[in-house]
Amino acid sequence: MAVTIRRLEEFDEVESFDCGDDPLNSYLKRHAWTNQQKISIGVTYVAADESAPHTVLGYFTLATSSVPRDRLPRKFMRGLPPYDLPLILLARLAVDKRFAGRGLGHALLSEALKITLHVASEVGCRCIVTDAYPDKAGWYARYGFIPLEGAVGTGLQKMFLDVRTIRRASSFEAFHSS
Amino acid sequence: MRPTVKEKPKNTSAFPARTPLPRKSKFQADLAPSEDRMMRALKAELQLTSNTDFLSDALALFRWAVSERKRGHRIVSESLTGERKILVFPRLERVAPDVALPRVDIRWTAKELESLTELVSAKPAEPTETLVRAMRQ
Numbered sequence: 001m002a003v004t005i006r007r008l009e010e011f012d013e014v015e016s017f018d019c020g021d022d023p024l025n026s027y028l029k030r031h032a033w034t035n036q037q038k039i040s041i042g043v044t045y046v047a048a049d050e051s052a053p054h055t056v057l058g059y060f061t062l063a064t065s066s067v068p069r070d071r072l073p074r075k076f077m078r079g080l081p082p083y084d085l086p087l088i089l090l091a092r093l094a095v096d097k098r099f100a101g102r103g104l105g106h107a108l109l110s111e112a113l114k115i116t117l118h119v120a121s122e123v124g125c126r127c128i129v130t131d132a133y134p135d136k137a138g139w140y141a142r143y144g145f146i147p148l149e150g151a152v153g154t155g156l157q158k159m160f161l162d163v164r165t166i167r168r169a170s171s172f173e174a175f176h177s178s
Numbered sequence: 179m180r181p182t183v184k185e186k187p188k189n190t191s192a193f194p195a196r197t198p199l200p201r202k203s204k205f206q207a208d209l210a211p212s213e214d215r216m217m218r219a220l221k222a223e224l225q226l227t228s229n230t231d232f233l234s235d236a237l238a239l240f241r242w243a244v245s246e247r248k249r250g251h252r253i254v255s256e257s258l259t260g261e262r263k264i265l266v267f268p269r270l271e272r273v274a275p276d277v278a279l280p281r282v283d284i285r286w287t288a289k290e291l292e293s294l295t296e297l298v299s300a301k302p303a304e305p306t307e308t309l310v311r312a313m314r315q
Contacts, residue, residue, distance in 0.1 A: 006266045040280040063282040067291065076295035085298060089284060110312035111268065118272045126298055129284070142308040146297060150289020158290055162302040169305030170313040 001049050001102065003057065005111045008032055008044040013055045019094035027092055028059055035061075042091055045111060047104055058095035058104045060112050064125065065089050086123075088116050090130040109143060113166050120163045127163055131156040144169075205233060243267075247274045 014028050032044040047058040067085040090112055095104045116128045129148075132140050137147060137157045145159035209217065217232065226232045243265075246253060253265040286294070305313075 004266065005268050006271060035280075041282050042280060063280050065282050065284045067284075067286065067294065071286070071291055072295045073288075073292050076292055076299060078299040080295070080299050085294075089282060091282075106312060107315065110315040113309075113312060114272060127294075129294075142306060143312060144303055144306045144309045146303065148290045148293040148297075150287045150291075150293055152287050158286075160294060160297050162297065164302035165305050166309070166313070168302065169309040172305060172310050172313075 002051075003047050003049055003104065003107060004053075005045055005047050005107065008036055008046050008056075008059065009054070010037070011054060012046060012048070013052075017056050017059075017096050018098070019058075020097045021094065024092060024094040027061070028056065028094070032059070032061065044092075045108070045115075047095075047108055056096070057099045058093075058108050060093040060108050061091040062112060062115060063089045063091055064119070086125040088119060088125050088128045090128055093130070105139070113143075113161075114170075116163065117166050117170060120167075125163060128161050128166075130159050132159050133157075243270055244273055247271070250274060 010033060014032070017028050018025055028044070032042070035042045036044055042061045042063040044059050044061045046056045048055060049057060065087055067087070069082050069084050072080070072085060090109075093105065093108055093112070095108070113128070116125070119125055130140065130145065131154070132145070134155070134157055137145075137159065140159050141147070143161065144165055145161045148158040148160055151157055221227075221229075221232050224232075224235070226235065243253060247270045253270075255263050255265070
């Protein structure tokens with residue numbers, strides 16, 4: 001399989017996508033394109049194979065956000081300047097179950113983190129956060145995502161990864177391959 | 179007759195001072211057999227005799243593509259019949275300005291914000307092996 005990851009396009013084949021989770025399937029089929037092109041509240045990137053370049057095998061959606069400075073509890077702020085905290089939200093990530101176990105999730109997350117690093121260098125952002133299903137929290141933790149305490153009732157676990165850690169991983173790679 | 183005296187040149191060195199040449203970088207790549215075959219075929223097609231020339235041309239082309247994409251231009255091939263194909267190359271897409279992401283609001287609980295503030299105020303964690311692997315991909 002020669003997979004490319006690119007932005008979702010209007011005529012991509014999404015109807016057959018099935019990751020086994022209805023909200024994630026439905027988001028791709030009903031909302032991803034509109035959210036990206038018309039109301040601009042999230043950009044979706046899809047994985048597609050060269051042999052069927054418009055069939056979506058997996059996807060993730062990114063958006064930016066920020067926490068207003070007056071919502072950050074002062075007693076925990078050490079060395080942070082008094083500004084809003086810019087961050088990236090990994091809103092969704094899913095792989096079609098027919099293609100599970102082939103490293104697509106890894107490839108998608110890897111691309112999402114590279115985009116995060118690029119956005120951080122262009123406009124500044126401090127971290128990436130995601131709302132993980134509890135049974136997927138361990139998978140995100142392998143990449144260094146740290147669970148945030150205090151989730152209430154949504155059944156989702158907010159997880160955090162510092163951009164400085166991602167940058168370090170990236171330079172670690174450069175150092176070791178030179 | 180007055181004896182002539184040869185004036186000694188101020189620079190006594192036999193050779194003029196030379197500015198050191200910039201050091202050339204060496205580049206070594208491990209290619210899979212298929213990539214090696216592809217490179218040899220391309221070199222033959224382009225009538226390039228050395229790897230240095232090949233790399234130099236490839237670099238110029240890549241640099242041009244990056245600068246075009248950075249300016250938001252798309253790279254398009256057009257056939258004789260006018261059929262157009264847009265180049266989508268993930269690494270190039272990363273430098274495109276349209277990677278800019280839209281903005282959303284997130285619901286946070288007070289406890290989550292405490293936890294988040296603590297984490298961003300702290301020393302960043304060391305990258306895990308899986309993260310390093312992901313950034314290498």
